[in-house]
Amino acid sequence: MMGEGNYDDSPIPSSNTFIQNLNWTGSIPVVLSLATTSLSSPSSPRPIHKMISRVTYLHVALHEEVMHMSRYAPAAAGLSTAFAVRSVEEPPDSPAERDGGVEGGGNCEVSDSAAEQEESACTMQSKGFKSSHDYFDCWFEDEASGIPLRWQLFVGVLYDLMKGKAVLNSSSGRGGTHDQHILPWRIRLHFTSYPYDRLLPLDDGSPPSKVENTNDDIEGSHRRITALVGRLFRNSLKQALFMQYGSSKVAMQITKFSHEKIWDSVMTSNYAAYHEVNADLQSGISSSPISSRSTDQDDQIDQLQLIPIRLMLNDRPAIQNPVMHRKDSTDIKRRPRDLAGDLAENVSSCRTPPYTTFGDFLSNICPNHFVMDPATGQVTSVPGSCHYYCIQGVQPSMKSPLVDLWRALSHPDHFLYIIVVTE
């Protein structure tokens, strides 16, 4: 068993609440511009700079900006029938937008008058036209790589993926922070040609009557999309809770009111409100990290069935493998197949701790890039492999227990998103 002295990482604050609070305040400077293909007015809107939170979603965070830019977009984007009344709004005479701010400082938001509401109301008469829902569905694209940004992922996760690619592509090689070249993050907004082959559609089959006040205008579209993203978040949370507790009991006990409160807190990046509701769901959140314990204290942590982890590998959808907290656990209901075998081998070598570490996870899931030295239990990169990894923008030590990382760095849906970008 490794002694405490081997954990020579600088001591982390014992309060996970403190760290989570930091997570929620993390933001990324973004420059949003309208794609030329979605422009249908004589003048193009100037790009907008904004700081958006890491723990929110693009459609939620950039709502106002999308509203503003939709006035420059084709009025009947996505429709191709003769029924649609085409009208193109005039750009405002004296634009109220302010363009400014440089990276790291810019916090300029556009504040328009309420006149835009009545402008969008007279755009089309599409009663009975079935696909009017898709009317104002917008999507975002990373300017640097041209990759459509998946709306179902957190902003922080998306940014880390883009940053990983940029880091690998830059000539100075991997590692280190190259934020000054990557920030502000340039995003392009589209209203046309939704890439159905690369993004999930912005509807999930819910009947439109489920969302209140869904009108055929940009505001109604936003409400619908927000509701959709909210549903996805809620289901993600329920999945994570199921994995944590091994049954759907806790997940199903959450009241509708609590769900709404949690979603509201995510939309407004309000950690205090989130923590109020989440404390009930999260047993063991205030326990001290495993690495600083002297003995194997039997506490609520051991009730953790599986650690909810999603691995984001390049552009692939999330990989969700069952990961146990303790390697020698025999009381799990769902045994992960190969994972249990490999981990058991590591336990037998007395150099490795009895709980799953970050290095264990990486070396199991990406054996081409991370390898564990059986003699020392040390996990290192495979020589010659080119990759970038991070969690919430930081690169924790390979020796960190996964459960500590999860409690400190998980996203609001209780999942720990680990980003790995490879060449």
Next chain:
Amino acid sequence: MSQPSCATKNDRDESIASAEDGKIYQALNDGKDAPEEPTQGKAKLEKIKVHLVSVGSAPILKKTKFLMNADDRFAVAIAFLRKMLRLSSGSSSVAANSLFLYVNAAFVPSPEERIGDLFDCFGTRGELVVHYSLQEAWG
């Protein structure tokens, strides 16, 4: 700027999905992994037993247990069930009949989740239980 290798798999699947397949990632249709596959290799032909259970007024199927590829995405299961129940998929949510699929009567997985992953995390007694209904049952 060069594209990462995994992004090229979008190019491989050129075919347009038929209307019955619903709207899913084109690239996810083929369950093959990119050539430079860093993740731990699982048997590509691994099959998962999926047990479909109807809820409420949803039509009951004669055959309820199916084998699906572990590498398929959940969207494949959704499209498959739509076909079995003869629900139109349509081009928008208004035209399509709504269909909700729940895992373990608790949550709706994202269409892009891998069935194999879902089984590993949530499977019981060797099968993945999926409830389906025409209305939202469990929020």
